[in-house]
Amino acid sequence: xxxxxxxxxxxxxxxxxxxxxxxxxxxxxxxxxxxxxxxxxxxxxxxxxxxxxxxxxxxxxxxxxxxxxxxxxxxxxxxxxxxxxxxxxxxxxxxxxxxxxxxxxxxxxxxxxxxxxxxxxxxxxxxxxxxxxxxxxxxxxxxxxxxxxxxxxxxxxxxxxxxxxxxxxxxxxxxxxxxxxxxxxxxxxxxxxxxxxxxxxxxxxxxxxxxxxxxxxxxxxxxxxxxxxxxxxxxxxxxxxxxxxxxxxxxxxxxxxxxxxxxxxxxxxxxxxxxxxxxxxxxxxxxxxxxxxxxxxxxxxxxxxxxxxxxxxxxxxxxxxxxxxxxxxxxxxxxxxxxxxxxxxxxxxxxxxxxxxxxxxx
Ligand code: KG4
Ligand code: ZN
Numbered sequence: 001x002x003x004x005x006x007x008x009x010x011x012x013x014x015x016x017x018x019x020x021x022x023x024x025x026x027x028x029x030x031x032x033x034x035x036x037x038x039x040x041x042x043x044x045x046x047x048x049x050x051x052x053x054x055x056x057x058x059x060x061x062x063x064x065x066x067x068x069x070x071x072x073x074x075x076x077x078x079x080x081x082x083x084x085x086x087x088x089x090x091x092x093x094x095x096x097x098x099x100x101x102x103x104x105x106x107x108x109x110x111x112x113x114x115x116x117x118x119x120x121x122x123x124x125x126x127x128x129x130x131x132x133x134x135x136x137x138x139x140x141x142x143x144x145x146x147x148x149x150x151x152x153x154x155x156x157x158x159x160x161x162x163x164x165x166x167x168x169x170x171x172x173x174x175x176x177x178x179x180x181x182x183x184x185x186x187x188x189x190x191x192x193x194x195x196x197x198x199x200x201x202x203x204x205x206x207x208x209x210x211x212x213x214x215x216x217x218x219x220x221x222x223x224x225x226x227x228x229x230x231x232x233x234x235x236x237x238x239x240x241x242x243x244x245x246x247x248x249x250x251x252x253x254x255x256x257x258x259x260x261x262x263x264x265x266x267x268x269x270x271x272x273x274x275x276x277x278x279x280x281x282x283x284x285x286x287x288x289x290x291x292x293x294x295x296x297x298x299x300x301x302x303x304x305x306x307x308x309x310x311x312x313x314x315x316x317x318x319x320x321x322x323x324x325x326x327x328x329x330x331x332x333x334x335x336x337x338x339x340x341x342x343x344x345x346x347x348x349x350x351x352x353x354x355x356x357x358x359x360x361x362x
Pocket of ligand 2: 313
């Protein structure tokens with residue numbers, strides 16, 4: 001049995017279209033097109049929702065055409081259309097949903113709405129065939145959650161940020177230190193030459209039980225240290241900047257490691273046959289985070305997987321794959337499918353505040 005799914009993604013600042021084929025239990029990415037909007041938003045220092053929605057509307061059909069062309073397929077070869085129906089910036093999500101509905105109405109192909117977070121959370125099944133249940137740490141500029149993935153639509157949320165997402169904290173830190181965006185890679189690069197112990201950064205919420213996290217205080221701590229240095233010596237040296245970056249990065253890494261350790265304890269209570277932790281999201285590119293999580297998994301007897309970066313960040317292949325899993329489970333949506341700005345993966349344990357510069361996501 002083969003199943004070929006066209007995926008469409010437009011929930012934030014990347015327009016995506018992809019073709020994924022499932023054959024004999026294996027998934028293959030036939031094409032994965034991402035049109036990046038970062039230049040469009042760069043002058044504003046963040047994503048401008050109205051600009052994003054318009055750019056998605058302009059690019060979606062081009063991306064779909066390119067995804068088909070690269071895979072050598074036509075819509076006649078496609079079995080279903082999967083589209084991100086939320087959560088995300090509502091104008092962008094609507095652009096994608098309208099595009100997918102138009103294609104579905106014109107071709108008669110079934111339509112499947114996908115939760116963007118499920119797309120991220122199911123990626124390790126696409127890349128590494130991970131068996132349920134596995135633990136997922138989703139850390140990006142817009143997301144921060146610890147989830148147990150038990151089925152294609154079955155997630156238990158153990159915790160997440162109550163304010164900023166970690167990537168957002170990296171981006172703000174870079175801005176405060178005059179480093180280029182996106183902040184994660186710039187801060188990581190500076191931190192390489194830094195002394196993490198020079199400045200005292202807090203480890204927020206470590207004194208409280210559970211897996212919830214907070215990152216906004218770190219940015220405030222950094223701002224104070226920076227202002228103190230500027231007041232004392234009229235500016236920052238390269239070494240000051242490197243030490244601030246190293247201290248900040250070590251604090252984020254410690255918080256993620258400890259909260260993930262607690263989540264692993266809860267997850268292992270389920271006695272999974274093949275225990276595994278997967279990470280996804282742009283922050284998963286950070287080498288010190290990866291090393292900390294790898295060491296934790298080695299210690300606690302889990303397999304550690306991190307999908308390649310192109311599949312960690314927003315893309316349509318993950319949406320096509322999650323759509324394929326939903327489709328196989330019998331899910332179908334009609335032309336009344338609606339775009340949702342908020343859509344927690346786990347309704348029972350949705351975060352109180354959720355978090356991320358891109359608005360409350362989950
Ligand atoms: O997943 P992503 O591309 O987009 C969403 O936020 O949805 O993640 C981008 C975020 C940015 O905040 C960026 O600064 C952060 O991931 N990031 C990193 C690194 N590379 C990207 N953070 C820390 N270290 C990195 N090497
Ligand atoms: Zn995302």
